[in-house]
Amino acid sequence: MSTQTSSADPAPTLAEIRVPRETVNDDTVTIQDWHVSHGDQVKARQLLVSIETSKAVLEVEADAGGFVQILHGKGAEVPIGELIGRVLATAPAAVAGASTEPPRSPGGTQPGNGVNGSRGAASTPVRSSNRLRDRQQGTVGAGSGSVAPSDPRADARGSVEASADGPGTHVLPDRPAASLAISKKAQALIDEHRLDAQTIFAGHGLVREVDVIRHLESRIADHQREHPAPPSPATIARSAPIEPRAAASTVNSAYPTKSRGLFGDAASSAKDRGNRSVLWLAWNYFWRNWLLGNLARWAPRGVILPIHRMRGVKMGRDVFIDPTAIIETAFPENITIGNDVRITAGCVIMSHIKAPHYLRESGLVPVVLKPVILEDHCFIGVNSVVMPGVTIGKASVVTSGSVVVTNVPPYTMVQGNPAKVIKQFPKPA
Amino acid sequence: MGHSVLSVFSPVNDPRTLLPDPLSNFPAELKTALTIRMVEQRLLKLFSEGKLFGTVHTCIGQEFVGVSVSRCLNDRDTIFSNHRGHGHFLSYRRDILALIGEIMGKSCGVCGGRGGSQHTQIDGFYSNGIQGGIAPVAAGQAFAHKLKGSTGGGGGIAVVYIGDGTLGQGALYESLNIASKWDLPVLFVNENNLFAQSTSQTQTLAGDINARAEAFGIKAWHSDTWDWPKLLDNMRACIDEIRRTGRPAWHRVDTFRLMAHSKGDDNRPQEYVQPFFDRDPVNVLMKRYEADPRWKAMETEIAAEIEAAVAAADAAPWGDVRMDEHKPGSAHEYHWQHRTFEKEKGVAAVRKGLEHGLECHPNLVLIGEDIESPYGGAFKATMGLSTRWPERVRNTPISEHAISGIGNGLALCGMIPVVEIMFGDFMTLCADQWINHAAKFRFMFNDKVRVPLIIRTPMGGKRGYAATHSQSIEKHFVGLPDTQVLCLNHRYSPTLLYKDLFASIDRPTLVIENKILYGQNVNPDPPPGFDLIFTNERFPTARLKPDTNEHGAGAGTDITIVALGGVAVDAEEAVIRLFNDEDLVCDLFMPTRLYPFDIGVLEPSLRQSRRLLIVEEGQGFVSMSSEIIAQACERLGHLGLSARRVTATPNPIPAARPLEQLCLPGANHIVTKALEVMREHANVQR
Ligand SMILES: Cc1ncc(C[n+]2csc(CCOP(=O)(O)OP(=O)(O)O)c2C)c(N)n1
8 A cells, every 4th residue: 555655654554544434325424523633642442533424423443552643634525435544553743734634625536446446455444343333413303403493383484485585595796706717728828928817807707718818909909009109019028917998898798609709790890999880990901901911012111111010010120021921911900029020021920810610610720819929139030920829039030931839938949830949049148 | 707706795685674664764875875876877868968078987786885984974084986986976965066067077067077077076075087096095184184183183084985896906905004004094995896897806806805904904894785774884883993993994895886887888798787786775775665755755856956957067167277377388587596505415404404394384294114213214314303203204114106195195184295205216106196196186176175295205326226226217207287396406405495395385296306415515605707596486496607707698608508406516517627628608507396397597598508408317318308408499499509418328227337427427428518519509500
């Protein structure tokens, strides 16, 4: 038995203390009380612990004399068959707070397995030698379980009639004080963007990926509003978390699984962009993505950057963008480019993924809309692709023909599909 | 056809039939007997005239049985009669219009035309057309009389009529056993007319009739209708003795049905039946008083009464089938609210509810196998209760049919019986009482009676009890109008449910408990990110409502899940996994009432999600989940709903744990189906 040889407990085990199966009802039972403390010396047959089952209180005695090691403390809920303590030959190491240990979740433990799977060859089955005193906790009367209403007649009316909203019932508040639960996908995004979820989503119940995306969208929008001039990428990347938007009405209520939403449904996009008219939106889209996007591809070098800025790309100084590069086809406002960045021929920088209807709505390929940040001094080699959500750190290099799907740390060279780190530059002091 | 049966009965009339003047000694009795004879003859005529719908079972030849019993009863006593009950009825209450009107199906009938010939009810008189099943009901009535008597309410006695063909029914012997063991004041009257429909007793009866009752320690009497004065005496002595001793009695009365079993279905040869015509007591009396003006006057008076009744019934309007309350499925406004209750083991909460019931309702009685302490029931739900209320918490023999029938009898007499059926699988043995008695009494007795019967039983597997102790067979018991089926889950307090049930009980109610739940905590605290709310109904639907940051009912819900009973635990686990791992938001509904079920409670959520997933531990074919999907399609089909079910695999439940896990719904199955319904949704053009 592995537990016997664990380095924390070198003392040989004289007897195990386990939860016996005594009722047909319970898979788990509660440790009502230990009658000895961790480390106490006990005699054989001494009463050790009371265990509460749905039927009765079982009392478990020591099979052998020795020193008690407590593994599950008072109040713990443990599965049938669980090892809750041992009687050792010598005093056990002090286990911090062993006797006041918080209840351990039974988890997925199978009650039967606990007994068969971990009972050592040397240990005698506790069940046969423990004396179980059946205290019949259910005995009714003055006992704890009794109902004893002061006026049986009044009580006989039952809980529904007795009170429209008397004891036992109260009217639903607007929003209960629920604690947060964050899905794994949402958590990944939160981690990626180093968001302070507890603050941002305070007052929310469930936080899904879509909630985080919306938060990021609103952050960009807010930022744009506040800083019409091209910001330094560092400002965005390191800006303090922005409070969730107060007006929930600006949030599309059906994204992404509820309707074609953000991409197909102009009306909901309009909401996203602050309730502007659909016409304006259509014009905006056409203008930014088709007209200006194409213009940028044919324009002389000198006007490429202003065109991209007009499209909404946030850009620092000394940037080079080749005319054949594509800087987002639909959401240029999600692209942030720092100072002295070079994006060479044939590159594609994307901030969204939108699969066909089937893949999207079946949940196989969810819609993605994540900002892309190219920090100062980056170099994107020819024919490379930068995918949504990627931040390319300061002075990093993406070699030709790479596809970047994860963040690139500063002063790093990446290569390949998917791009992997191949070189680390020394950081200047 | 055994001609030898004639020898069963003494061929010679007792000299006492030739009393100097029976008419002056027993004027009331003879008038009742003659009334029964003439009413039934008129009924046969009405039948020939095409005025009756259905059939009539006449008791022509057997009139004196009913007469002999009813004259000894008072208004605390009850009678349970059978398919051949016109004579029993008229001797209990000589209301010719009530009976003829009923058989003609008119509103002036004693049950408004709903009951007909076999199902009549007035005051302490009841009849039902199920052979044998009425015996335990009568025993239950006797139990109620006894309990009332012991609390100073003045106990009556119960009577039940049993044909000799019905001697083949097991429920009868379960009832004899309990009646004797419990000292119930019940009289079993066995009308021994040698035939059951077309079948001669010689083909079906083994051994001796009275020895059967005597084997249970019940005193067995023997009379016949030919020597009717002696029958009257014997019956009075027998009933007096029941009142004196409080013990049951058995009274075999040899008699003969002169006419067909029903109508036109007599294939007994004429030469066999004829001798019985000649010695029939009413025929003998008619012959004897042929020229007596007193008899003539009586006949004329009865005939006039009958004709008046027929004319009145003919002119009366038809009744109706409305019941006074809203039908399942009718619009109900649901409001959601929080409820507070203690977190505790399911079995403790059930016990508390029962304890509360015994405490607050002096007419509440718990019966079942092994429910007395110190054992306290197979799952310990009644632990300790018999110590405090020994009169009202009682162990029974292994007789599920009889104990559910006793429940019905108690219920008819104003008690609140709570019958524990040890394992839900054994409900099959209660099916007759549930379906043919409990569910029908109120309607067929024209809303005059209530059957506040409660049956509690644990269903569900995951305990390794295998095929006959693990099933969830509630689907066989839902759907009977005027009944309700409740189920417990880990999200609503059984204590509150039982309190409200006891306070409101007015119909047969099956409460499905769950073996797993007994050892689990009933838990009022929702997991993070969810709110636990309840409908404002007496038996609420619990809802684990996702708290998304979108507002409005059901906003942001991907799947609406309904979990029935114990599987709510698995569904909840799945809901949490679906959120954590798949980023899906599910709205979980856990109704505590399976029947009637109204889809309206799900409607707002379904409108949002348009995906429905139902988790049910039993078999899926024609089940609660089929019903819910049917209702959803009828109400919301235009939304293009996608639906899936998670139910048991189609086989009996195996014993081994891994095999059982394959068969019964668990969180894994639920997650898989949820993803399936998500995928399907994408294919549907919205
Ligand atoms: C449970 C049940 N099985 C079968 C029948 C059909 N049935 C109606 S009357 C009858 C014969 C009853 O014979 P018996 O008990 O001798 O009464 P009798 O008709 O002779 O008065 C039968 C088989 C029924 N009503 N109920």
